[in-house]
Structure formats: structure tokens, C-alpha cells
Amino acid sequence: MVKAAKLTKIAASVALVLGAAVAHADGEKAQVIHWWTSGGESAAIKQFADAYNKAGGVWVDQAIAGGEQARAAAINRIIGGDPPTAAQFNTSKQFHDIIDQGLLNNIDDVAAKENWDKILPQPVIDSIKVKGHWYAAPVDIHMPAWIFYSKPAFAKAGITSDPKNYDELIADLGKLKAAGLTGLALGGQPWQEKLTFDAVLADVGGTDLYLKVYRDKDIAAASSPAFKNVLAQYKKLHDYVDAGSPGRNWNDATALLIQGKAGVQIMGDWAKGEFIAANQSAGKDYGCLPGFGPKAPYIVAGDVFVFPKTDNADALKAQHLLATVMTSPGPQVAFSAKKGSIPIRTDVDASKLDVCAQEGIEAMKDKSRQLPNAEMLVAPDLNGALQDVITNFWNKNESVDDAQKAFVSAMKGA
Incomplete structure (x- = not known):
């Protein structure tokens, strides 16, 4: 831009x-x-x-x-x-x-x-x-943090109920992987990696931490143990993506669910358009959850x-x-x-x-439950800098401590 x-x-x-x-x-x-x-x-x-x-x-x-x-x-x-x-x-x-x-x-x-x-x-x-x-x-x-899942993939992995929180989601991803499926269908592009991170921040970190970091630009919040835990929980997801993830478009990731090759995608509800175009029906062929729990923040x-x-x-x-x-x-x-x-x-x-x-x-x-998305709260330059931090953390062998320091540094440099 x-x-x-x-x-x-x-x-x-x-x-x-x-x-x-x-x-x-x-x-x-x-x-x-x-x-x-x-x-x-x-x-x-x-x-x-x-x-x-x-x-x-x-x-x-x-x-x-x-x-x-x-x-x-x-x-x-x-x-x-x-x-x-x-x-x-x-x-x-x-x-x-x-x-x-x-x-x-x-x-x-x-x-x-x-x-x-x-x-x-x-x-x-x-x-x-x-x-x-x-x-x-x-x-x-659009709500960018929906959890979409393939009903056939869940059945193959023996998953009989929706995950009710982040810990249950991680457990289900493990079951999918054990069944020979891709657990998390992720398009490995920076904006998708940041979208996934923000979903974890809103849920695992909570609304207050999310707003302190993005709305208030609170350096202390970004330096906190709670934010460090968000980074650690986010990186857990990396164990469940496939080798073809890097560079993949979001709709190609959705196609993996449609084909029953992957179990879960964390994506905005625009992904439903791909299911619709493939003549698949919500509740029958795929499931949808607005966040990581019944009362999860609804990112707008x-x-x-x-x-x-x-x-x-x-x-x-x-x-x-x-x-x-x-x-x-x-x-x-x-x-x-x-x-x-x-x-x-x-x-x-x-x-x-x-x-x-x-x-x-x-x-x-x-x-x-309404929570503004990060781009409503931060300027494009800062959002881009934070996105770079997250994508580096996701794709490189970087420690949680170093990622947190980089995130704080990007905030201070804005």
C-alpha cells in the first residue's frame, strides 16, 4: 500500500x-x-x-x-x-x-x-x-476465527462431539493426525498465520489482553506471562499442519476439508462460500463453530x-x-x-x-461478545510489522521468548 x-x-x-x-x-x-x-x-x-x-x-x-x-x-x-x-x-x-x-x-x-x-x-x-x-x-x-471441520474426517478419526475449548481442539487435531489426516488445513501465507494467531489471542488470552495489546498498545500487556502463553499455545498448532501448507491459498486449504483430506480449518466465514460452491451443506457435510467455545469472542x-x-x-x-x-x-x-x-x-x-x-x-x-478485528484497532504499518513477527515465529525455529521480544519491539517502533 x-x-x-x-x-x-x-x-x-x-x-x-x-x-x-x-x-x-x-x-x-x-x-x-x-x-x-x-x-x-x-x-x-x-x-x-x-x-x-x-x-x-x-x-x-x-x-x-x-x-x-x-x-x-x-x-x-x-x-x-x-x-x-x-x-x-x-x-x-x-x-x-x-x-x-x-x-x-x-x-x-x-x-x-x-x-x-x-x-x-x-x-x-x-x-x-x-x-x-x-x-x-x-x-x-465476517468473523475471521470460525472453526470449520469436515464431518467425514471427524468420523474417520473417531471424534464424536464438537470441541468446546482450545484444549479439546488440540486433542482433536491429534486424533486427526493419528488417523492419517491433516489435522489443521492452513494456508501458509502471512495474513492467514496472523489471522490464526489473533483467534488464539482472543480466546486463550481473553478479550482484555487482546484489547490491551491492539487497542491500547500496552507494552506491559505484550510483555506479560499471559501473552507469552498465547504465543506458546499458538505454536502448538504447527504440529498439525501438512508439508504443503507454506504458500497455500486459503480456498485451497478449504478444499482439503471438502475432499475429506483434512479435519479443521480456522478461517473467516467466507470459507462457507467454497463449501456452498461444492454443494456441501452446513451441519451435514461440515461443521462450524464461532470460536473456541460457546461464548467465545466474536471478532468483527x-x-x-x-x-x-x-x-x-x-x-x-x-x-x-x-x-x-x-x-x-x-x-x-x-x-x-x-x-x-x-x-x-x-x-x-x-x-x-x-x-x-x-x-x-x-x-x-x-x-x-463483539470484538473489533486487529486491523480496526491498529494502523496498517503496525499491523504489517506485527504480522511479520508472527509469520517469522510460525515458520522459523524461534523461541517463544524471542518472539515475544520481537513483538514488543515492533510495538515500540510503531
Whole structure:
């Protein structure tokens, strides 16, 4: 991602081209950059595209594989004077730098009309409402720490009940390994390793430690025995991944569960889209648990679309139509049914969503369980530095003490 300092240097030159930035827009034609390219993701984004076209627009799909690559492409086009109509980011601080540089339009009119202040969860509001203005349209709520498991794999390993806590999960992974299966299907990429670590931190460490580390940047908390234990518990999982893990994409890890070759995946509920695309049903072919226990923290994450700055009337109209369509009840439910997410709205009929989604919706009703994901709480630079620490610890023969020192050092250097 382009850093804030670099954006500052180019902001003045960007201002010269913004007036004509989206002259290519034709009526309500919308160029939409996103990174949803897997089978389940493609089926989901098509729900928004179809709804936008039915509303009178023309959706121009510009999919770019990989979140980091898609965000970089969007920012490069924005600063280069040829911005898309909308671009995907995570529900986080990823796009706050470009807000600060005045490179995004707000969508206050849409937010006011749709009563976003009343229907959106607070962690989402805190991410997209900056200095009193709404700068992104949220399109889903994902929980990145779901435990998915293959019913056939569990049966083969003789596992007859769901794990009720982290210790039971570790024991089940051992049973799967003993049965000749891959216990934990992990895509060995830095963001997936950090996602898994955060799941362990939230559960084993607890909500208070999680917030002290990420929200409060509390050096004492990160230096504590409790945090050291989180690191040790996280590294236990390494014993249950297979040799093909490094570099594997998340959806390829999900495929191992679908094929019955692996037992468990710790992943966001977007993984359900892959099960759906493979004609597998929640509760029948695979199980889903929202965290490591009945009342585990429900980490709130998701995706948004931002709207690059322009004063072109047609482009503005397209941006407002996109924001309205993407957040409307019908498209929200249709998208969630394919994507595996839950709707961002509380006023929709979600009765047709699967049992996992129903459990997620129920969990979100308990505000005490809602926990912002790490990227909502820390700046991208710090998140990247901490991710580097975690991926080094996972992939190298590094002691827990050294990993803790590296984590603290990264926090101090932020």
C-alpha cells in the first residue's frame, strides 16, 4: 500500500486531475475494483453486480486477485488520476490514509437515508465514519476465527462431539493426525498465520489482553506471562499442519476439508462460500463453530467499498447508487447467502441463511461478545510489522521468548 508520507507528497498534484478524474464514466457505469476471485467469492459479487444492473446501472467488473494487490492497484489509479468508481478495502484502517489526504468522497446522504447510525454495529461504524463523515459502504460482516471441520474426517478419526475449548481442539487435531489426516488445513501465507494467531489471542488470552495489546498498545500487556502463553499455545498448532501448507491459498486449504483430506480449518466465514460452491451443506457435510467455545469472542471483520474523489456528476450518481444497492436488504441477503458472511443490517429477513450464519447473527446480538478485528484497532504499518513477527515465529525455529521480544519491539517502533 502507498504510505501516508508518499500520499502527502503527491496530494497537491492529484488535486489537479480530480475534477476530470472519472470522465470515462458513462451515465451510471461503475468500474468496481475488488479481489473476490475464488468460486464462492465470484458467485457472491455477482449478486451485487446483478442488483446494480437491475437498478439501472452498468457494472464494470475489475477483479484483481489478492487483497494487497487489489488495494495497491486502486490507490495507484486514484493518485494517477484514473480512479475506479469504487474500490474494495477491509473494514479497518486500511483506507484512513486516503481519507486524510482528501482523496475519497463521503456518502453521507446514503448513510442518513438508510439510518446507518441505527442499523450498523458499533465496530463497523467506528471504521467507516471518520470525523463525522461516512467514507465507505460496508457490505458484509465476517468473523475471521470460525472453526470449520469436515464431518467425514471427524468420523474417520473417531471424534464424536464438537470441541468446546482450545484444549479439546488440540486433542482433536491429534486424533486427526493419528488417523492419517491433516489435522489443521492452513494456508501458509502471512495474513492467514496472523489471522490464526489473533483467534488464539482472543480466546486463550481473553478479550482484555487482546484489547490491551491492539487497542491500547500496552507494552506491559505484550510483555506479560499471559501473552507469552498465547504465543506458546499458538505454536502448538504447527504440529498439525501438512508439508504443503507454506504458500497455500486459503480456498485451497478449504478444499482439503471438502475432499475429506483434512479435519479443521480456522478461517473467516467466507470459507462457507467454497463449501456452498461444492454443494456441501452446513451441519451435514461440515461443521462450524464461532470460536473456541460457546461464548467465545466474536471478532468483527468484513469488507467495504470506498468511493474515490470526483466532482463528475455521472460518477457521483454511480457512486451513490452503488452504495445504496450494496447495502439494501435484498442484495445484502443474496450476497451473504453466497459469500458466507452475515448482513451488515439488523433489519433484514435472514431466515433463509444457513445454520452457521444464524449462529453468527445470534452471536452479534450479544454486544459483549463483539470484538473489533486487529486491523480496526491498529494502523496498517503496525499491523504489517506485527504480522511479520508472527509469520517469522510460525515458520522459523524461534523461541517463544524471542518472539515475544520481537513483538514488543515492533510495538515500540510503531
